[in-house]
Amino acid sequence: MKLINYINIRFMLLLLVIFTLAGIGMYIKLGFDVDENIDEILTARMDKIIDNLARHPQTSFVGFSADQSIQISEVKPCESSRIFSDTVVLNLHDKRYDQCRKITALKPLNGHFYKIQITYSRFETEDMVEILFTFMIGLFVMIVALLYYLNYRLSKSVWQPFFKTINTLRSFKIGQREKVVLNNGNIQEFNQLNSVLTEMMDKIQSDFNNLKEFTENAAHEIQTPLAIIKSKLETILQEENISPDVQQQVQIAYKTVARLSKLNEGLLLLSKIENRQFVEQTDVDLCQLIRTRLEFIEDLFSLKSINLKVQLAEPVIFNMNPVLADVLISNLLNNALKHNLQNGTLSIVSSHGELIFSNSGLPLTVEPEKLFQRFSKNSASNESTGLGLAIVSEICHLYAISLQYFYADGQHSIKLGF
Amino acid sequence: MKILIVEDEKNLRETITDFLKLEGYLCEFAETVADGSEKLALYDYDCMLVDIGLPDGTGFELIRELKKLHPETGIIIISARNSLDDKIEGLDLGADDYLAKPFHLTELNSRIKSVLRRVKFSGKKEIVIGKLCIQPDARQAFGAGQPIVLTKKEFDLLLFFVSNPQRVLTKEAIAEHLWGDFADSADSFDFVYSQLKNLRKKLLEKTGTDYFKNVYGSGYTFVANEP
Numbered sequence: 001m002k003l004i005n006y007i008n009i010r011f012m013l014l015l016l017v018i019f020t021l022a023g024i025g026m027y028i029k030l031g032f033d034v035d036e037n038i039d040e041i042l043t044a045r046m047d048k049i050i051d052n053l054a055r056h057p058q059t060s061f062v063g064f065s066a067d068q069s070i071q072i073s074e075v076k077p078c079e080s081s082r083i084f085s086d087t088v089v090l091n092l093h094d095k096r097y098d099q100c101r102k103i104t105a106l107k108p109l110n111g112h113f114y115k116i117q118i119t120y121s122r123f124e125t126e127d128m129v130e131i132l133f134t135f136m137i138g139l140f141v142m143i144v145a146l147l148y149y150l151n152y153r154l155s156k157s158v159w160q161p162f163f164k165t166i167n168t169l170r171s172f173k174i175g176q177r178e179k180v181v182l183n184n185g186n187i188q189e190f191n192q193l194n195s196v197l198t199e200m201m202d203k204i205q206s207d208f209n210n211l212k213e214f215t216e217n218a219a220h221e222i223q224t225p226l227a228i229i230k231s232k233l234e235t236i237l238q239e240e241n242i243s244p245d246v247q248q249q250v251q252i253a254y255k256t257v258a259r260l261s262k263l264n265e266g267l268l269l270l271s272k273i274e275n276r277q278f279v280e281q282t283d284v285d286l287c288q289l290i291r292t293r294l295e296f297i298e299d300l301f302s303l304k305s306i307n308l309k310v311q312l313a314e315p316v317i318f319n320m321n322p323v324l325a326d327v328l329i330s331n332l333l334n335n336a337l338k339h340n341l342q343n344g345t346l347s348i349v350s351s352h353g354e355l356i357f358s359n360s361g362l363p364l365t366v367e368p369e370k371l372f373q374r375f376s377k378n379s380a381s382n383e384s385t386g387l388g389l390a391i392v393s394e395i396c397h398l399y400a401i402s403l404q405y406f407y408a409d410g411q412h413s414i415k416l417g418f
Numbered sequence: 419m420k421i422l423i424v425e426d427e428k429n430l431r432e433t434i435t436d437f438l439k440l441e442g443y444l445c446e447f448a449e450t451v452a453d454g455s456e457k458l459a460l461y462d463y464d465c466m467l468v469d470i471g472l473p474d475g476t477g478f479e480l481i482r483e484l485k486k487l488h489p490e491t492g493i494i495i496i497s498a499r500n501s502l503d504d505k506i507e508g509l510d511l512g513a514d515d516y517l518a519k520p521f522h523l524t525e526l527n528s529r530i531k532s533v534l535r536r537v538k539f540s541g542k543k544e545i546v547i548g549k550l551c552i553q554p555d556a557r558q559a560f561g562a563g564q565p566i567v568l569t570k571k572e573f574d575l576l577l578f579f580v581s582n583p584q585r586v587l588t589k590e591a592i593a594e595h596l597w598g599d600f601a602d603s604a605d606s607f608d609f610v611y612s613q614l615k616n617l618r619k620k621l622l623e624k625t626g627t628d629y630f631k632n633v634y635g636s637g638y639t640f641v642a643n644e645p
Contacts, residue, residue: 219498299613
């Protein structure tokens with residue numbers, strides 16, 4: 001619901017209550033005034049009739065007034081009194097009941113006792129209600145129409161800067177180089193909003209940059225010592241006259257450093273993905289990517305005599321970061337190669353926005369649920385860092401790609417749904 | 419050949435210098451951007467190895483400067499910040515190659531040679547070792563004048579060895595050179611062995627020479643001079 005409509009509906013509901021209350025109040029007050037007025041008329045008439053009756057005594061009162069509005073009768077002796085009351089009189093002409101005001105007087109006059117009743121139609125009051133009702137409705141409709149007109153004008157002009165801000169914000173992306181500029185107008189509240197938003201975006205950008213810098217610096221700080229160790233060990237290995245024993249020791253250290261550096265790279269990659277530092281996105285043809293990567297390492301498969309079945313006729317194109325796409329595919333292929341058997345199989349099939357990697361391999365020694373967790377690995381392959389599938393899972397999570405693992409007939413399958 | 423090494427880490431710089439000196443290169447070094455830019459202004463180099471993260475700035479500044487002064491000099495970035503942005507920016511500025519730390523010294527050597535071949539000889543240089551002749555640009559090898567049919571990987575392997583004669587090439591370095599990120603596969607050493615076996619056989623057939631020497635446990639050496 002638009003804010004302006006939200007406000008208007010409440011405003012109109014309030015107006016409705018006020019109008020109703022005002023109408024009722026006015027009705028009561030006016031009715032009271034009219035009654036007073038009628039009572040005055042009735043009193044005056046009564047005085048005139050009594051005066052007449054005192055001067056010209058009468059005994060028969062039949063047909064005293066044509067419309068039966070005055071009725072006089074003789075009654076038993078009683079006290080003199082005057083009472084006003086409301087009554088209903090059948091109108092013979094219209095065949096309906098009229099609301100009437102009535103004065104009843106008991107009066108001793110020249111030794112006779114008279115009861116005099118005068119009725120007076122209150123049709124003015126009924127008319128008044130009608131007039132009031134129409135007036136109130138008319139006013140209400142006019143106000144509603146006016147509000148809608150104002151609404152239209154307001155959302156066209158006053159809300160313009162607000163919608164402009166929203167549109168600009170929509171194009172905001174974390175990690176982009178260009179600063180987002182929000183143009184100020186002449187409405188203070190919107191300018192306030194803009195300045196708070198600008199401040200917030202600057203803070204987000206600077207936090208993001210700090211984090212990015214930190215991860216990159218951390219990489220630097222760790223990789224550089226590793227580079228030194230690695231190069232020193234390599235230099236030792238170049239020596240011709242070292243004993244085989246020493247050489248073996250150095251060889252192990254050298255291998256371990258290489259693994260440590262891979263591990264560091266993997267963890268950094270994971271944190272970069274988690275921090276959403278891979279901003280750029282394009283449409284990536286994943287099937288094409290698989291073909292390219294396979295071409296690069298087909299010798300690795302043939303050296304292990306792995307039977308490759310590739311069915312990538314149906315293209316899978318997905319909008320994602322090209323580097324991450326490459327990491328995703330490489331890790332899946334690497335996984336399928338690493339945990340495969342000699343003379344094993346690998347099939348890669350694409351269909352309806354799905355990619356299925358199935359490879360032969362020994363049954364898992366870890367629970368399938370833990371397969372995509374960090375450092376969960378089959379004890380059989382000590383060489384692996386245990387991060388490959390965690391990275392795959394993190395990338396899938398980032399792009400909401402569904403990731404499923406199942407094992408059947410000696411085949412490990414990983415299914416990606418785009 | 420003169421090489422400038424811009425690297426603030428003393429130990430790494432010294433190891434690289436020592437390694438490259440054995441190759442017969444003349445090495446000079448700089449620790450900072452200011453130091454490096456002074457050296458670039460005073461002397462001519464054939465190749466510059468430059469780190470991106472330096473104490474007083476980034477290696478990009480030096481790349482820009484060098485491209486202005488001597489656009490023909492080869493540039494290799496050696497960076498610990500294995501980030502794509504840096505790589506793209508560096509290559510855009512005109513660097514010839516990008517090597518992420520930690521790297522194998524033999525890999526660095528091979529890249530330097532490749533860059534020097536490109537910038538100094540426009541890739542036309544032939545490498546002749548006894549009966550073996552290699553044309554890196556045409557990606558062809560000849561044994562006693564006869565073409566040797568090699569697969570892409572076998573040729574890469576041969577070139578890697580030829581760039582590092584008399585050096586021990588570790589299996590790790592070879593695997594990484596051939597397969598990049600896929601090198602950490604548990605069986606990659608068997609693969610290295612298989613590839614090398616094929617290459618060895620093909621070379622032996624055409625040249626009658628066995629150029630490779632096993633170094634127990636660690637790797638292989640390319641012996642340029644016949645024993």
